Amino acid sequence: MGVCGYLFLPWKCLVVVSLRLLFLVPTGVPVRSGDATFPKAMDNVTVRQGESATLRCTIDDRVTRVAWLNRSTILYAGNDKWSIDPRVIILVNTPTQYSIMIQNVDVYDEGPYTCSVQTDNHPKTSRVHLIVQDGQGFVSEDEYLEISDIKRDQSGEYECSALNDVAAPDVRKVKITVNYPPYISKAKNTGVSVGQKGILSCEASAVPTAEFQWFKEDTRLATGLDGVRVESRGHISTLTFFNVSEKDYGNYTCVATNKLGNTNASITLYGPGAVIDGVNSASRALACLWLSGTLFAHFFIKF
Incomplete structure (x- = not known):
């Protein structure tokens, strides 16, 4: 009508x-x-x-x-x-x-x-x-940033600014997170006298954050076992001996794992006068290899 x-x-x-x-x-x-x-x-x-x-x-x-x-x-x-x-x-x-x-x-x-x-x-x-x-203020449909073969150091916050002659620039920020398997960036041998407190430290970078485990030979260490404490916070894990004895001296393995992979490092707790070369021997490397492989398979199943 x-x-x-x-x-x-x-x-x-x-x-x-x-x-x-x-x-x-x-x-x-x-x-x-x-x-x-x-x-x-x-x-x-x-x-x-x-x-x-x-x-x-x-x-x-x-x-x-x-x-x-x-x-x-x-x-x-x-x-x-x-x-x-x-x-x-x-x-x-x-x-x-x-x-x-x-x-x-x-x-x-x-x-x-x-x-x-x-x-x-x-x-x-x-x-x-x-x-x-539209409410977002973006009128371009084909502007984008492409990062090929992205590296972990390219993670962070990126800023996009759109402007015209109508109003002030409209700014949006985008955070890019690059996932990568762990790598141990710091692991140092430590010398401690009998009866003293000793701390072994293992530092690993990873996204997602790595989970840590400590081993002596094929025995996994946990808090309260043989007077030690295992503590992990963020990218650092520590193994603390409150009263070091002769049997505590030796090689320890720190294993860092996330869903993308795993890595390990051998760290030595030694007493006064011990000769430490600071380099893993071939036998240590082989032992760490099969141990970390087993751990990674177990960890991956959880995801």
């Missing part, structure tokens, strides 16, 4: 038809010399979704009637509101300016808006196009 349906009185229908005939003049109607800047509206209005859009039309004292339209829909005719949308309000209606505002704009508000005026001579129109950006 058209605008002259059953809900309109005949005089109301006549007003609607008159307004549309008056204001729906095609864009580009010739303007006489001297009228080139009248009426004048903004070329484009760009706002972000959720903000308010102001549509301004500059007029002069020759104007007898004014209206704002969205396509074929009359929003305002003079001070009279025709739109049922509560977000559309009139801002200014003076002899020099006729402006409206659309509050809390959404993407469906995007499109052409027409400022139509009637002078003593003939009607004139000017058009403004409302552009609504």
Whole structure:
């Protein structure tokens, strides 16, 4: 049913038809010399979704009637509101300016808006196009950063900035986490006298964080076993002897494991006068190899 349906009185229908005939003049109607800047509206209005859009039309004292339209829909005719949308309000209606505002704009508000005026001579129109950006503020669809063969030292926070001539730059930060198997970065032999407190330390880098285990030969060590304490915090694990005895001297293996792999290091607890070369022997390496392989298989099953 058209605008002259059953809900309109005949005089109301006549007003609607008159307004549309008056204001729906095609864009580009010739303007006489001297009228080139009248009426004048903004070329484009760009706002972000959720903000308010102001549509301004500059007029002069020759104007007898004014209206704002969205396509074929009359929003305002003079001070009279025709739109049922509560977000559309009139801002200014003076002899020099006729402006409206659309509050809390959404993407469906995007499109052409027409400022139509009637002078003593003939009607004139000017058009403004409302552009609504999405809430994220990013309008580019093909901008991306590609990192090939990424290394662990390339993890961290990256920043993307999008800007145009409408508003301040919109900045987003992206955190990249690079997963990698453990590697032991620090493991040092320690010399301690009998009866003293001794600490062996093992430091490993890994993402996800590594889990640590300590062994002496093929025996796994745990807190409370033979007077030792095993403690792991973050990327460091320690094996503490509270009262070192002769039987505590020897080689210990630190194993660091996560779901991507495992690594190990041999650390020696020695007494005064012991000769330590600081390098793992071949037999130690072979023992650590089969031990860490068994541990990794057990650990991997948990994931």
